[in-house]
Amino acid sequence: MSIRIQPSILSADFANLEAEFSSIRSADGIHVDVMDGHFVPNLTFGLPVVKRMQEITSLPLDVHLMIEDLDRWAVEYAKLGVFSVTLHFESCKDVAGTIAAVKATGSRVGLAIKPATPVSAIQPFLSMLDQVLVMSVEPGFGGQSFIPVSIQKIRDLKSLLNKESPDTWLQVDGGISADNIAAVATAGADTFVAGSAVFNSANPAESIDRLRELAISGSQSS
Ligand code: DX5
Numbered sequence: 001m002s003i004r005i006q007p008s009i010l011s012a013d014f015a016n017l018e019a020e021f022s023s024i025r026s027a028d029g030i031h032v033d034v035m036d037g038h039f040v041p042n043l044t045f046g047l048p049v050v051k052r053m054q055e056i057t058s059l060p061l062d063v064h065l066m067i068e069d070l071d072r073w074a075v076e077y078a079k080l081g082v083f084s085v086t087l088h089f090e091s092c093k094d095v096a097g098t099i100a101a102v103k104a105t106g107s108r109v110g111l112a113i114k115p116a117t118p119v120s121a122i123q124p125f126l127s128m129l130d131q132v133l134v135m136s137v138e139p140g141f142g143g144q145s146f147i148p149v150s151i152q153k154i155r156d157l158k159s160l161l162n163k164e165s166p167d168t169w170l171q172v173d174g175g176i177s178a179d180n181i182a183a184v185a186t187a188g189a190d191t192f193v194a195g196s197a198v199f200n201s202a203n204p205a206e207s208i209d210r211l212r213e214l215a216i217s218g219s220q221s222s
């Protein structure tokens with residue numbers, strides 16, 4: 001199984017994004033948290049900033065949209081040419097239509113669930129998805145602790161994906177660290193977002209390598 005580590009730039013220095021991007025060149029992608037202050041109680045940045053990020057890095061951008069009115073906005077992010085756009089199930093009125101609109105741009109598409117949303121809610125869409133995102137904290141802020149029951153959600157989702165959509169990546173976001181990444185990989189996740197564990201460390205590149213090694217060893221014992 002392939003393992004991917006995607007640092008979240010929510011914990012990076014927003015005044016120095018070029019330098020921050022070059023400190024994580026060994027990553028498999030950059031996780032970009034777009035927050036609107038409505039869907040989540042925090043505000044980050046919008047289209048013009050993501051557009052500039054896309055222009056200054058060759059790493060794939062994995063855009064995680066925590067905003068309202070996704071039926072209108074998701075496709076605008078996808079049109080920037082980013083690698084992947086992830087929608088929150090809780091913020092879409094027409095989930096299937098918005099997934100299809102994002103895919104039509106050529107971007108990969110993901111669907112995310114908050115901690116209180118059951119895996120069963122997104123089962124009808126699994127075969128349409130390039131990626132499923134299990135939020136293992138309440139979305140909004142970096143540096144929170146991993147919610148332990150997320151492990152069971154990841155196991156359940158992995159077994160559904162094995163049956164229904166084996167090529168869909170299983171991403172986890174929130175509270176991932178060297179202490180828990182192996183267990184999360186054993187449960188079935190293959191794509192790991194890590195904000196504070198990478199950017200709050202003295203050496204982001206080493207932290208990425210360490211997280212990757214631990215995740216690979218965890219996935220091999222699954
Ligand atoms: C939280 C964001 C995460 C956040 C993760 O809503 O979606 O991507 O940056 O940060 P850590 O890894 O510090 O929990």
Ligand code: ZN
Nearest residue numbers: 033064173193
């Ligand atoms: Zn995120």
